[in-house]
Amino acid sequence: xNTAARQEIPLPTAAQLxxxxxxxxALVCWDxxxxxxxxxxxxxxxxxxxSDYNTFNPQQYDMDQWISSLKAAGFKIAxxxxxxxxxxxxxxSKATPYSMKALEWQGGKGDILRDFKEACEKxxxxxxxxxxxxxxxxxxxxxxxxxxxxxxxxxxxxxYNRMIEEILTEIFTNYGDWAMVxxxxxxxxxxxxxxxxxSVFEKYxxxxxxxxxxQRADIRWGGSETGTVPYPSWGTFSYPAxxxxxxxxxxxxxxxxxxxxxxxxxxxxxxxxxxxAPLRGHGGHDWFWEPDRAHTLYPLENLIDMYxxxxxxxxxxxxxxxxxxxxxxxxxxxxxxxxxxxxxxRRFSDPLASVSGTGNTIPLVLNELQNIDQIVIQEDISKGxxxxxxxxxxxxxxxxxxxYKGIAIGHKHIVKIDPVHTRKIRFVxxxxxxxxxxxxxxxYKPLK
Numbered sequence: 001x002n003t004a005a006r007q008e009i010p011l012p013t014a015a016q017l018x019x020x021x022x023x024x025x026a027l028v029c030w031d032x033x034x035x036x037x038x039x040x041x042x043x044x045x046x047x048x049x050x051s052d053y054n055t056f057n058p059q060q061y062d063m064d065q066w067i068s069s070l071k072a073a074g075f076k077i078a079x080x081x082x083x084x085x086x087x088x089x090x091x092x093s094k095a096t097p098y099s100m101k102a103l104e105w106q107g108g109k110g111d112i113l114r115d116f117k118e119a120c121e122k123x124x125x126x127x128x129x130x131x132x133x134x135x136x137x138x139x140x141x142x143x144x145x146x147x148x149x150x151x152x153x154x155x156x157x158x159x160y161n162r163m164i165e166e167i168l169t170e171i172f173t174n175y176g177d178w179a180m181v182x183x184x185x186x187x188x189x190x191x192x193x194x195x196x197x198x199s200v201f202e203k204y205x206x207x208x209x210x211x212x213x214x215q216r217a218d219i220r221w222g223g224s225e226t227g228t229v230p231y232p233s234w235g236t237f238s239y240p241a242x243x244x245x246x247x248x249x250x251x252x253x254x255x256x257x258x259x260x261x262x263x264x265x266x267x268x269x270x271x272x273x274x275x276x277a278p279l280r281g282h283g284g285h286d287w288f289w290e291p292d293r294a295h296t297l298y299p300l301e302n303l304i305d306m307y308x309x310x311x312x313x314x315x316x317x318x319x320x321x322x323x324x325x326x327x328x329x330x331x332x333x334x335x336x337x338x339x340x341x342x343x344x345x346r347r348f349s350d351p352l353a354s355v356s357g358t359g360n361t362i363p364l365v366l367n368e369l370q371n372i373d374q375i376v377i378q379e380d381i382s383k384g385x386x387x388x389x390x391x392x393x394x395x396x397x398x399x400x401x402x403x404y405k406g407i408a409i410g411h412k413h414i415v416k417i418d419p420v421h422t423r424k425i426r427f428v429x430x431x432x433x434x435x436x437x438x439x440x441x442x443x444y445k446p447l448k
Contacts, residue, residue, distance in 0.1 A: 058327025186244030227277030
């Protein structure tokens with residue numbers, strides 16, 4: 001074996017391990033504009049306050065239906081947009097009047113964030129929260145800042161910053177633990193004139209995933225909203241944070257965010273990629289519910305391909321789902337999610353054989369000669385990504401034959417090959433940093 005020069009191997013935190021092992025996460029997108037009956041135009045939503053927040057009036061609201069649908073589809077993490085660009089917060093807040101207590105619905109006593117958290121716990125799904133601070137149409141905050149340079153603007157910025165810090169304290173202390181906190185578009189801190197989100201997070205949610213500001217990112221965006229990344233996509237990265245928009249380093253934004261997509265095998269920071277896409281993204285890109293848009297649901301075959309090129313490329317797949325104005329996940333969406341989960345289970349729940357092991361060569365022996373066309377490889381990433389180059393071989397007619405060569409593995413790499421008829425497979429490390437540690441090597445028969 002060609003052993004790479006010895007180097008320090010970045011290791012994941014417990015939260016990062018949990019994140020990658022989850023593999024499937026749902027981003028539940030809801031905001032006031034879902035209820036206006038008009039098509040969502042993001043550029044306008046960022047600068048136009050909602051005319052009547054009491055249009056929020058879901059008469060069939062059923063949080064259990066949301067979360068049980070995600071559970072049935074195989075999702076392990078659910079993320080709720082407690083606030084987005086309207087600036088409205090879907091929890092009971094003392095820090096801002098623009099929250100659930102302002103509504104006529106449920107007499108101003110509702111708390112959708114609490115309902116979400118309790119439903120996740122009931123259905124054994126890891127709860128996470130998405131918080132928008134970069135845009136707030138109600139408070140007149142655009143791209144992190146109150147517009148203007150006068151004393152009025154400076155005072156409003158200070159007020160907004162304090163309010164956000166108080167809101168975060170509420171969310172982080174009144175609802176228990178979160179698996180991840182996602183700041184939409186990043187979150188500028190005091191150095192850039194924004195609220196001190198990182199200190200509040202580190203004080204109250206130290207065991208969660210932080211995503212993200214200019215100082216820290218525990219995961220990274222995968223460089224597109226297609227739900228895919230190219231191969232390879234390493235779990236390590238060159239910088240401790242990824243920035244947002246124009247604040248990103250040139251090296252990160254270059255070549256259409258290529259570094260975010262591929263990562264850096266020699267990076268000093270463990271920061272796996274995520275692959276995100278809206279479920280209603282086929283011929284559209286609807287993160288939030290719009291009327292008469294069920295035709296934009298990704299077909300099942302597209303979702304399966306997305307899975308191969310996200311989870312199968314060492315990233316967690318985030319699918320955006322959106323309840324309708326009645327307060328339920330639309331039935332076509334629920335059916336598509338269920339079909340997706342069932343198809344993933346059909347393909348990968350019953351391997352012909354599996355093995356784990358340590359070392360440069362790890363064999364796998366089947367009970368009898370079989371046709372195989374899919375192989376799943378997983379490193380034990382708790383010990384870091386060690387493998388830099390590898391080969392898969394099959395014994396065919398008494399001779400070892402190369403059937404695949406690859407580089408990155410990480411949490412999971414799904415290999416599709418032309419069918420081979422064999423009883424023996426072996427993994428061979430060609431280059432590694434430290435001793436290779438395989439958590440899983442599994443083979444599968446061709447699908448019917």
